[in-house]
Amino acid sequence: xxxxxRLRILLVGASGTIGRAVAAELGARxxxxxxxxxxxxxxxxxxxxxxxxxxxxxxxxxxxxxxASGSVNFRPLSAIEPASVTDxxxxxGLANKLMGQVNLALAARETLRDGGSITLIxxxxxxTPIVAGSSATLVNxxxxxxxxxxxxxxxxxxxxxAVSPTVLSESMAAYGxxxxxxxxxxxxxxxxxxxxxxxxxxxxxxxxxx
Amino acid sequence: xxxxxRLRILLVGASGTIGRAVAAELGARxxxxxxxxxxxxxxxxxxxxxxxxxxxxxxxxxxxxxxASGSVNFRPLSAIEPASVTDxxxxxGLANKLMGQVNLALAARETLRDGGSITLIxxxxxxTPIVAGSSATLVNxxxxxxxxxxxxxxxxxxxxxAVSPTVLSESMAAYGxxxxxxxxxxxxxxxxxxxxxxxxxxxxxxxxxx
Numbered sequence: 001x002x003x004x005x006r007l008r009i010l011l012v013g014a015s016g017t018i019g020r021a022v023a024a025e026l027g028a029r030x031x032x033x034x035x036x037x038x039x040x041x042x043x044x045x046x047x048x049x050x051x052x053x054x055x056x057x058x059x060x061x062x063x064x065x066x067x068a069s070g071s072v073n074f075r076p077l078s079a080i081e082p083a084s085v086t087d088x089x090x091x092x093g094l095a096n097k098l099m100g101q102v103n104l105a106l107a108a109r110e111t112l113r114d115g116g117s118i119t120l121i122x123x124x125x126x127x128t129p130i131v132a133g134s135s136a137t138l139v140n141x142x143x144x145x146x147x148x149x150x151x152x153x154x155x156x157x158x159x160x161x162a163v164s165p166t167v168l169s170e171s172m173a174a175y176g177x178x179x180x181x182x183x184x185x186x187x188x189x190x191x192x193x194x195x196x197x198x199x200x201x202x203x204x205x206x207x208x209x210x
Numbered sequence: 211x212x213x214x215x216r217l218r219i220l221l222v223g224a225s226g227t228i229g230r231a232v233a234a235e236l237g238a239r240x241x242x243x244x245x246x247x248x249x250x251x252x253x254x255x256x257x258x259x260x261x262x263x264x265x266x267x268x269x270x271x272x273x274x275x276x277x278a279s280g281s282v283n284f285r286p287l288s289a290i291e292p293a294s295v296t297d298x299x300x301x302x303g304l305a306n307k308l309m310g311q312v313n314l315a316l317a318a319r320e321t322l323r324d325g326g327s328i329t330l331i332x333x334x335x336x337x338t339p340i341v342a343g344s345s346a347t348l349v350n351x352x353x354x355x356x357x358x359x360x361x362x363x364x365x366x367x368x369x370x371x372a373v374s375p376t377v378l379s380e381s382m383a384a385y386g387x388x389x390x391x392x393x394x395x396x397x398x399x400x401x402x403x404x405x406x407x408x409x410x411x412x413x414x415x416x417x418x419x420x
Contacts, residue, residue, distance in 0.1 A: 049292040077360055080316060082259040085296065085304050098352075099298065102348070125359075153286065153341055
């Protein structure tokens with residue numbers, strides 16, 4: 001899609017720090033359809049598969065789906081006990097950031113035009129664990145695994161990648177104590193990684209923004 | 211634990227191809243407590259958190275927990291639709307191979323002696339996807355993420371690693387069509403990787419058996 005074509009991009013999590021950066025990077029040369037749980041042209045709750053399917057039917061034909069949203073719990077391992085998939089402290093991450101994005105990708109197959117792209121979000125914790133971050137590391141690693149696997153099976157030239165940002169400068173006030181010693185990046189740099197995924201031609205990649 | 215101490219090792223999945231190889235490698239110099247869903251001294255269903263907790267209380271103090279068991283579905287991506295964590299075709303892998311092993315590790319904290327180890331199983335598909343293997347890749351990647359994260363938070367010198375084998379020579383009759391072009395390994399080599407994890411001193415590692 002490096003030929004100057006104007007793309008129609010569904011941006012999930014458009015109102016967040018990363019979502020706004022993605023819109024700032026891509027909005028001038030493409031058509032962004034902002035989506036979110038409580039705001040945006042399209043309402044979507046990625047934790048609810050029916051909401052995802054309905055949102056994608058509502059939005060109609062698109063060239064790209066980009067997700068800049070996903071929740072996990074942060075909890076010390078010492079506070080986590082054995083529990084089922086739905087009762088566990090890992091349940092939020094499994095249902096929201098992991099299966100929410102997996103389901104978004106699966107549903108997007110119906111709506112994406114030939115050669116369209118799916119961009120999910122993981123994060124630096126995949127390979128750099130922090131205390132209280134075991135859910136984030138587990139979920140991010142699973143997302144990157146899904147991207148590698150889905151890339152070889154998607155039909156019609158559809159592509160899928162993940163963007164893996166480190167902690168954002170804009171989030172250090174809130175998350176700084178979890179990320180001591182990490183070098184934060186501005187969200188605008190994360191927006192560039194979404195551009196590489198959406199406007200590039202690779203698939204099955206993890207674009208790190210370290 | 212390289213000092214010749216005789217270790218008491220709970221081996222989950224002891225009756226399987228890998229479990230038997232682990233017992234063959236370690237059984238002469240350590241005490242293996244075989245465990246399984248339908249056989250073994252200790253009965254354990256890793257998909258059931260209550261079963262895990264009960265099994266570990268039954269077994270009493272141990273020096274190592276090793277898991278050589280975990281189920282996932284193999285299904286073409288084209289046959290997988292958006293669905294909840296419990297209804298999805300990914301549900302088996304999430305509840306069994308992933309959260310089953312996570313819960314085994316969490317429960318083992320109570321039973322393991324100081325400096326004891328936890329060894330989980332992932333697999334070659336983490337980084338080498340195959341058609342119909344998206345659940346395995348997602349789940350294996352998540353297990354390896356959990357291992358990296360848990361390693362920095364476990365108390366009392368407890369260690370945790372994963373063993374990641376490629377397809378087994380012993381399994382090629384059943385799984386060969388999924389693994390065309392893969393060079394299989396004998397289960398005995400996978401047993402050596404469990405030995406490195408249990409009798410070594412590292413933590414947060416993934417021991418590949420390629």
